[in-house]
Amino acid sequence: MTTGTRRTTDQLDDVVVRFAGGSGDGMQLTGDRFTTSSALVGNDLSTFPDFPAEIRAPAGTLAGVSAFQVHISDHDILTPGDAPNVLVAMNPAALRANVGVLPKGGTILVNVDAFDERSLAKAGYEANPLTDGSLSSFTVYEVPMTSLTQEVCKEAGIKPRDAERSKNFFALGLVSWLFTRPVEPTLAWIQRRFADRPQVAEANTRAFRAGYHFGETAELFESNYEVRPAAFEKGEYVQVSGNQAIAWGLITAARLAGLPLFLGSYPITPASDILHELSRRKEFGVWTLQAEDEIAGVGAALGAAFGGALGVTTTSGPGLDLKAETIGLAVNLELPLVIIDVQRGGPSTGLPTKTEQADLLQALYGRHGEAPVPVLAPSTPSQCFDIAIKAARLAIKYRTPVIVLSDGYLANGAEPWRLPDLTTLEPIDPGFATEPNHRADDGTAVFWPYLRDEVTLARPWAPPGVPGLEHRIGGLEKADGSGDVSYDPANHDRMVRLRAEKIAGIVREVPPVVVDDEGEAVLLVIGWGSTFGAIATAVQRARARGLRVARAHLDHLNPLPANLGDVLRRYPKVLVPEINLGQLSRLLRAEYLVDVQSLCRVQGVPFRASEIESAIVAILGAAQ
Amino acid sequence: MTTSVPVTTRKDWSSDQEVRWCPGCGDFSILAALQMLLPELGVRRETTVFLSGIGCAARFPYYMNTYGLHSIHGRAPAIATGLATTRPDLDVWVVTGDGDALSIGGNHLIHALRRNVRLTILMFNNQIYGLTKGQYSPTSEVAKVTKSTPFGSLDTPFNPVSLALGAEASFVARTHDMDRAHMQEIFRRAHEHKGAAFVEIYQNCNVFNDGAFEKITGREARASMLIPLRHGEPIRFGAEGERGVIQRRDGRLEIVDVADVGEDALLVHDETRADPSVAFALSRLARGPYEPTPIGVFRAVERPEYGEEMRRQIIEAQEQRGMGDLAALLRSGSSWVVD
Numbered sequence: 011m012t013t014g015t016r017r018t019t020d021q022l023d024d025v026v027v028r029f030a031g032g033s034g035d036g037m038q039l040t041g042d043r044f045t046t047s048s049a050l051v052g053n054d055l056s057t058f059p060d061f062p063a064e065i066r067a068p069a070g071t072l073a074g075v076s077a078f079q080v081h082i083s084d085h086d087i088l089t090p091g092d093a094p095n096v097l098v099a100m101n102p103a104a105l106r107a108n109v110g111v112l113p114k115g116g117t118i119l120v121n122v123d124a125f126d127e128r129s130l131a132k133a134g135y136e137a138n139p140l141t142d143g144s145l146s147s148f149t150v151y152e153v154p155m156t157s158l159t160q161e162v163c164k165e166a167g168i169k170p171r172d173a174e175r176s177k178n179f180f181a182l183g184l185v186s187w188l189f190t191r192p193v194e195p196t197l198a199w200i201q202r203r204f205a206d207r208p209q210v211a212e213a214n215t216r217a218f219r220a221g222y223h224f225g226e227t228a229e230l231f232e233s234n235y236e237v238r239p240a241a242f243e244k245g246e247y248v249q250v251s252g253n254q255a256i257a258w259g260l261i262t263a264a265r266l267a268g269l270p271l272f273l274g275s276y277p278i279t280p281a282s283d284i285l286h287e288l289s290r291r292k293e294f295g296v297w298t299l300q301a302e303d304e305i306a307g308v309g310a311a312l313g314a315a316f317g318g319a320l321g322v323t324t325t326s327g328p329g330l331d332l333k334a335e336t337i338g339l340a341v342n343l344e345l346p347l348v349i350i351d352v353q354r355g356g357p358s359t360g361l362p363t364k365t366e367q368a369d370l371l372q373a374l375y376g377r378h379g380e381a382p383v384p385v386l387a388p389s390t391p392s393q394c395f396d397i398a399i400k401a402a403r404l405a406i407k408y409r410t411p412v413i414v415l416s417d418g419y420l421a422n423g424a425e426p427w428r429l430p431d432l433t434t435l436e437p438i439d440p441g442f443a444t445e446p447n448h449r450a451d452d453g454t455a456v457f458w459p460y461l462r463d464e465v466t467l468a469r470p471w472a473p474p475g476v477p478g479l480e481h482r483i484g485g486l487e488k489a490d491g492s493g494d495v496s497y498d499p500a501n502h503d504r505m506v507r508l509r510a511e512k513i514a515g516i517v518r519e520v521p522p523v524v525v526d527d528e529g530e531a532v533l534l535v536i537g538w539g540s541t542f543g544a545i546a547t548a549v550q551r552a553r554a555r556g557l558r559v560a561r562a563h564l565d566h567l568n569p570l571p572a573n574l575g576d577v578l579r580r581y582p583k584v585l586v587p588e589i590n591l592g593q594l595s596r597l598l599r600a601e602y603l604v605d606v607q608s609l610c611r612v613q614g615v616p617f618r619a620s621e622i623e624s625a626i627v628a629i630l631g632a633a634q
Numbered sequence: 635m636t637t638s639v640p641v642t643t644r645k646d647w648s649s650d651q652e653v654r655w656c657p658g659c660g661d662f663s664i665l666a667a668l669q670m671l672l673p674e675l676g677v678r679r680e681t682t683v684f685l686s687g688i689g690c691a692a693r694f695p696y697y698m699n700t701y702g703l704h705s706i707h708g709r710a711p712a713i714a715t716g717l718a719t720t721r722p723d724l725d726v727w728v729v730t731g732d733g734d735a736l737s738i739g740g741n742h743l744i745h746a747l748r749r750n751v752r753l754t755i756l757m758f759n760n761q762i763y764g765l766t767k768g769q770y771s772p773t774s775e776v777a778k779v780t781k782s783t784p785f786g787s788l789d790t791p792f793n794p795v796s797l798a799l800g801a802e803a804s805f806v807a808r809t810h811d812m813d814r815a816h817m818q819e820i821f822r823r824a825h826e827h828k829g830a831a832f833v834e835i836y837q838n839c840n841v842f843n844d845g846a847f848e849k850i851t852g853r854e855a856r857a858s859m860l861i862p863l864r865h866g867e868p869i870r871f872g873a874e875g876e877r878g879v880i881q882r883r884d885g886r887l888e889i890v891d892v893a894d895v896g897e898d899a900l901l902v903h904d905e906t907r908a909d910p911s912v913a914f915a916l917s918r919l920a921r922g923p924y925e926p927t928p929i930g931v932f933r934a935v936e937r938p939e940y941g942e943e944m945r946r947q948i949i950e951a952q953e954q955r956g957m958g959d960l961a962a963l964l965r966s967g968s969s970w971v972v973d
């Protein structure tokens with residue numbers, strides 16, 4: 011296929027496209043394919059899948075709208091975009107649910123076939139927005155996607171009802187033309203993906219081609235657009251989502267440690283894809299147990315860790331609640347364990363498919379007794395890989411459970427990732443105990459399971475199987491050193507402090523926080539986790555306005571970087587944007603007696619850079 | 635591992651920790667029975683693990699000179715599942731009680747049984763909460779008056795053997811703390827079993843529920859009140875074997891005088907029946923430990939063991955796809971190169 015000859019192709023620096031339809035319309039697939047072909051063109055990109063919790067939410071209603079937003083650009087970008095430039099609306103509900111975020115002058119592609127009276131009523135439209143002038147500030151293209159798809163499928167003998175399901179491929183074809191995406195990879199992908207359903211493959215191929223040709227031939231569009239490749243660092247790239255990167259990071263960590271990887275997990279949105287990915291990878295010696303419940307998931311992982319495996323459990327908020335007791339046991343047993351919490355909207359079932367950062371305080375403090383654990387948070391989908399490895403490294407080295415706080419946005423969002431050089435990754439030494447480590451009063455060599463390493467304060471890890479190292483451990487308080495059950499008051503006080511000291515000592519593994527400050531900044535914006543892209547973009551924009559803003563981001567929430575107090579005190583003002591009601595703010599105030607300002611929004615969606623930018627402007631406007 | 639298993643005695647299997655059960659508790663005799671049996675099983679201390687939850691029984695691991703893990707309430711079967719599946723070289727024993735296994739941990743127990751994880755589960759049933767000082771348990775009889783049920787308990791109790799059979803257990807047995815030889819025979823069988831073995835042990839809590847099993851396990855009562863199940867033999871009991879069990883046309887089991895029906899009419903016990911219905915019916919013969927009650931192995935069938943099956947899938951994947959290649963894994967989507 012070639013692009014149309016009559017019209018021009020204009021250059022764009024970047025564009026944000028939002029595909030929206032009913033939850034059965036295949037919008038996630040469509041968005042994902044568009045993303046992949048953009049990655050192959052060499053664009054930088056960032057995605058934001060946004061879908062309802064119901065698998066097939068009532069068709070045609072606002073509640074059932076599923077959307078996929080992708081930001082593609084010829085330069086480095088960090089967010090999926092504040093607002094779309096192009097909205098693809100497969101039905102009236104999709105239009106209604108998304109038109110609000112579309113800026114004036116934006117482009118709307120609608121599947122006009124779906125704008126019948128019933129569908130309009132279902133979406134809550136009293137009048138047809140395509141004719142009542144309410145969309146006059148946008149450029150609207152009305153395309154009969156359903157009927158054109160059915161028509162091209164008819165030639166292949168495909169029934170209209172079956173053909174109807176391929177209309178998303180028509181939309182994909184049209185948008186592919188509009189942004190001059192290559193078609194071959196998508197056509198090849200359709201063949202692969204639907205290899206066992208030739209008729210579906212045929213329908214999708216026809217629909218996709220028809221959409222592309224429609225763009226080319228229908229005299230609707232004045233031009234199409236090109237987004238040139240971004241200037242990436244040399245290297246080999248893949249497109250990766252947070253969940254995928256965590257799974258791969260865990261496999262890599264197990265390999266680096268020479269240990270079997272054992273995942274005990276219970277299905278829960280939005281973490282299940284980690285379970286799925288690991289379950290597919292048995293050739294890496296990965297053991298996956300879909301447990302009877304969240305508690306059994308973490309329990310089995312801890313049991314495997316007792317046996318010398320890298321034990322991991324994956325979950326989301328409600329599951330983290332249930333795992334708390336076992337994590338406390340792991341704190342007491344001082345065994346390595348990695349807990350991945352893909353945060354979602356809470357409390358309770360909350361917003362299963364939406365993102366949030368409100369599990370921070372739970373991760374830090376959500377266990378009875380003094381039960382500190384290291385807490386890490388990736389800031390981008392690809393960084394999930396590094397963070398998973400780091401979590402495993404700390405867990406093994408310090409014999410401790412480690413919690414990783416990902417979130418729904420990172421889990422499903424995708425970005426290009428330059429593949430790391432695996433040979434540069436440092437091996438992880440499990441350092442299993444091999445021999446007795448203590449002399450009893452009578453001179454015999456004995457094994458003391460709670461005799462600590464002088465530097466790390468870690469205890470020996472002695473999986474069963476070694477003669478002479480037989481020992482009993484449990485949730486009861488242990489005597490310092492011997493590990494025998496002890497109710498001695500002074501011993502308990504010592505053990506509580508030792509466990510705390512051990513975790514606090516992990517600060518030696520935490521890189522100092524790096525501040526991005528062009529000099530003379532009077533405001534520091536600091537965040538953690540997935541707000542990274544929005545904060546960085548907002549700071550860039552604020553600087554472009556001439557404001558003096560610095561920025562820092564935390565991957566380690568416990569222990570916090572050693573220099574953090576100094577950094578915070580260096581700035582007259584500190585702003586902390588978070589998708590919760592100020593959990594990091596509370597922590598920073600408590601730890602450093604610095605009066606930070608909170609920027610909180612808990613809507614189940616990532617921050618828009620513009621929201622943070624406005625907050626910066628408001629603060630500096632008042633200050634300067 | 636060609637070296638022979640060292641000869642051991644009970645002492646080698648006892649840890650240096652002081653045993654802290656109440657004097658006279660049935661737990662002592664169970665501990666002794668097992669510590670005496672282990673030297674005969676041809677197993678090693680370093681590959682033996684005792685794992686428990688919470689409760690009086692759960693202190694068991696501390697008293698064994700093996701590897702041991704005293705975990706949290708009810709979760710031992712789940713924790714043991716992670717250990718036993720990944721470490722087939724280990725003998726994993728789970729020691730639990732009626733509250734631990736059937737109340738807070740009921741879910742984990744039934745799933746460990748249905749998966750057939752290679753565990754030997756010893757459930758000490760004393761029909762009471764001991765460690766928390768005497769509340770009724772999920773096996774307590776209805777109308778039990780305890781501190782938490784001053785007007786009598788309302789809950790219908792579980793029959794642990796029925797429950798285990800219903801949970802697809804491949805090995806289910808019952809024994810009691812007054813008969814060391816019987817316990818040892820059952821423990822030996824349970825240990826030999828490939829897969830999850832569930833053993834209910836009637837255990838006397840002399841502090842909070844003294845004599846709960848007296849009517850059937852007392853020295854005088856045993857002959858007439860315990861129905862020994864022996865594979866391949868007609869089911870009969872009584873001092874002279876004068877009573878027996880028959881199966882009626884409609885499938886129900888009934889206790890009869892052998893003299894009335896003739897020896898040939900007795901039900902012949904078959905542990906290996908694929909269909910658990912008869913084993914289940916046997917578990918329902920007594921409504922509680924005050925009627926003639928079967929003890930012994932109710933069911934022992936072969937079924938794929940969970941850890942072995944997991945391992946098989948891993949090995950097959952490695953045979954088909956080769957040992958996982960990390961670099962290839964990271965490229966498993968489509969990759970592109972920027973020069």
Ligand code: SF4
Nearest residue numbers: 656659690764839840
């Ligand atoms: S409370 Fe009962 S079960 Fe517990 S140790 Fe004492 S006698 Fe034994």
